[in-house]
Amino acid sequence: MTVLFSPRLIWITRSEPYCHRDSRAFRNHGLRTLAFPVSHVWPIRALPAPPTDAVIFASAHAVHHHSRERRLQCLPVFTLGDYTEEAALAAGYEHLRTARDLDGLKALIRSTIPTGARLLLFSSTDDGSSFQDAMLGHGYAIARRPVYATSGSTDSELRGALDVLDEVDGICLHSAKGAERVSEIQRERAWSGTIFCISQACADRLDARDGREVRIADEPNERALLDLVRRTWRSSPQAALPARHAVRLPAAQSPGLEPRPRPAPEDLLHEQSASLEDA
Numbered sequence: 543m544t545v546l547f548s549p550r551l552i553w554i555t556r557s558e559p560y561c562h563r564d565s566r567a568f569r570n571h572g573l574r575t576l577a578f579p580v581s582h583v584w585p586i587r588a589l590p591a592p593p594t595d596a597v598i599f600a601s602a603h604a605v606h607h608h609s610r611e612r613r614l615q616c617l618p619v620f621t622l623g624d625y626t627e628e629a630a631l632a633a634g635y636e637h638l639r640t641a642r643d644l645d646g647l648k649a650l651i652r653s654t655i656p657t658g659a660r661l662l663l664f665s666s667t668d669d670g671s672s673f674q675d676a677m678l679g680h681g682y683a684i685a686r687r688p689v690y691a692t693s694g695s696t697d698s699e700l701r702g703a704l705d706v707l708d709e710v711d712g713i714c715l716h717s718a719k720g721a722e723r724v725s726e727i728q729r730e731r732a733w734s735g736t737i738f739c740i741s742q743a744c745a746d747r748l749d750a751r752d753g754r755e756v757r758i759a760d761e762p763n764e765r766a767l768l769d770l771v772r773r774t775w776r777s778s779p780q781a782a783l784p785a786r787h788a789v790r791l792p793a794a795q796s797p798g799l800e801p802r803p804r805p806a807p808e809d810l811l812h813e814q815s816a817s818l819e820d821a
Contacts, residue, residue: 549573550711550775552738553703555580555720557692560602560625564714564764571772576710578703580723581692583607586667588689594662596620596655597635598647600673604664605629607690614662618654622647623763643741643762648676657681667691668719694723704731712736712775714767721747728754736774740767 551574554565558579565577585607596618599605602625610633619635621627627640639654641647651661661677661684663670670686677684697704704727712735715721721744724737728749736755739745741762748756757774759766 552712553710554714556716557581557583576703580695580720583690583692585690588687592685595659596661598663599626600665602626602629603690608664664689692719715739715744718743718747725749
């Protein structure tokens, strides 16, 4: 006996080096994936770090692109999200405290660092100013150092995804910048599918006029986003797909196990190089 299993195709849009990493996680749960970042990150020259009592990293990119200084290693370090914590540990920071969202980060700092202390925030050029203002309002002396910038991917860079957009069932968004780029794509192309946002901040950057189904993760982290996709597609029937997309599984293999599909878009991508903004 055989069964038909047509795994859904989801476009992972996160900037590198995390795009392909997230793509592998989704594939491990039986989904087909496209791994094409809709935004790029590059380092910028930053001002020297001022004297500070604690360090804050707004994203993993902020960790990767800041200038490491020995004097910062012994200070309390606050990170936003799992990837940021992981990057800070790899960079040699040991005194870490991590929050899952911005409100949690503010509360964590206020419960740990006395009012009036000096804080140093590493962020992107696009984000961090509102967080800086909030901490100033709580009585902290906070300096912000943007250490990287972002830009949207061009149509040429996204060609591999755009060429098969009609086959894509869902798009995952991890940043406000990425949401803006996907909104541009939606305005230019007819596409029917579900957009999965890691946070409300992402959803707010989408064009509400296009009528797409938008779902938001319960928490702003990768695990919650993956759970959202799995819950959504587990509870809704899959649309019938052309026979060329169907995968025939032996009777002993259940749809929960990794299928062996025909060569698919994600297989063609396997060999390419794998924040407040993108946390």
